[in-house]
Amino acid sequence: MSEITKVALDAMGGDNAPGAIVQGAIDVVAKRQDIHIFLVGQENVIEEELNKYEYPKEQISIVNATEIIETAEPPVMAIRRKKDSSIVVAMNMVKNGKADAFVSAGSSGAILVGGQVLVGRIKGVERPPLAPLIPTQKGVSLLIDCGANVDARPSHLVQFAKMGSIYMRNVIGIENPKVAIVNIGAEEEKGNALVKETFPLLKECEDINFIGSIEAREIPYGKADVIVCEAFVGNVILKLFEGVGSALISEIKKGLMTNARSKMGALLVKPALKETLKKFDASEYGGAPLLGLNGLVVKTHGNSTAKEVANSIIQCVTFKEQEINEKIRESLGAKGTE
Numbered sequence: 338m339s340e341i342t343k344v345a346l347d348a349m350g351g352d353n354a355p356g357a358i359v360q361g362a363i364d365v366v367a368k369r370q371d372i373h374i375f376l377v378g379q380e381n382v383i384e385e386e387l388n389k390y391e392y393p394k395e396q397i398s399i400v401n402a403t404e405i406i407e408t409a410e411p412p413v414m415a416i417r418r419k420k421d422s423s424i425v426v427a428m429n430m431v432k433n434g435k436a437d438a439f440v441s442a443g444s445s446g447a448i449l450v451g452g453q454v455l456v457g458r459i460k461g462v463e464r465p466p467l468a469p470l471i472p473t474q475k476g477v478s479l480l481i482d483c484g485a486n487v488d489a490r491p492s493h494l495v496q497f498a499k500m501g502s503i504y505m506r507n508v509i510g511i512e513n514p515k516v517a518i519v520n521i522g523a524e525e526e527k528g529n530a531l532v533k534e535t536f537p538l539l540k541e542c543e544d545i546n547f548i549g550s551i552e553a554r555e556i557p558y559g560k561a562d563v564i565v566c567e568a569f570v571g572n573v574i575l576k577l578f579e580g581v582g583s584a585l586i587s588e589i590k591k592g593l594m595t596n597a598r599s600k601m602g603a604l605l606v607k608p609a610l611k612e613t614l615k616k617f618d619a620s621e622y623g624g625a626p627l628l629g630l631n632g633l634v635v636k637t638h639g640n641s642t643a644k645e646v647a648n649s650i651i652q653c654v655t656f657k658e659q660e661i662n663e664k665i666r667e668s669l670g671a672k673g674t675e
Contacts, residue, residue, distance in 0.1 A: 348378035350443020361646025412446030475559030
């Protein structure tokens with residue numbers, strides 16, 4: 338039997354908590370026996386949700402946490418003051434080795450602060466980046482950073498490229514992932530000061546396959562496997578990607594329901610269309626790991642459905658099996674914690 342991956346799941350975080358969070362956990366244990374989930378949050382609320390389902394009791398445990406960190410709260414203050422919040426309690430489980438991973442749809446700021454303060458950075462990692470997989474014509478690409486470091490320096494972006502390459506090689510299985518930096522043109526001399534300073538540093542890196550600049554319009558076509566940028570640009574790309582995709586799907590559905598003829602056509606194209614749209618459904622790929630920490634921290638969308646929560650939990654297994662943190666530690670030539 339394979340080794341059990343223990344996941345501390347924040348049951349109180351996100352717009353659809355606790356219902357979608359608990360349902361996501363139930364969906365996971367219904368099809369996977371190699372995962373144990375700790376539902377962290379207010380015990381009575383979680384029990385009420387669990388009572389709606391039949392599930393293997395030995396695979397789900399409740400860890401009581403009386404407080405909730407709200408999205409609007411200042412993250413540093415919240416992490417310091419709310420010691421019995423679901424985020425802090427669950428992250429401490431990762432820190433103390435009681436869980437292999439932490440998953441939450443809760444406050445992004447609190448998760449970023451808690452990841453660095455509680456779980457801790459791998460020694461040598463300057464800034465942990467948030468790195469979601471985004472669907473492309475060729476499969477998926479890793480967008481790094483999409484929300485953690487809005488004022489990054491060139492050395493940070495170089496580390497993002499290295500960590501992203503390790504992730505894509507070991508988790509997705511791309512032998513020699515192509516790395517590109519987001520820019521406003523293909524020429525090396527283009528871009529802002531950060532891009533211009535980072536470009537030559539990436540060219541000099543022998544342990545990554547740097548292919549140069551990538552423009553935003555090239556991202557959906559899968560030109561690069563690792564897309565490097567600072568968090569402000571990354572977050573704009575991610576949100577626009579999601580918004581355009583959602584709007585396009587909505588318009589396609591509306592167009593197919595216009596009249597009797599289009600409805601007949603819809604019946605014919607439905608199987609192929611469903612399969613195609615599934616490829617571009619971001620919820621298929623789970624949440625965004627915060628790379629470079631001493632344990633796995635995964636941030637899912639604030640409005641995550643049960644499906645997204647389930648996929649975020651399942652991705653923790655591959656992360657653990659492939660020893661991503663150990664490989665990042667080796668790559669940066671460091672031991673210990675910060």
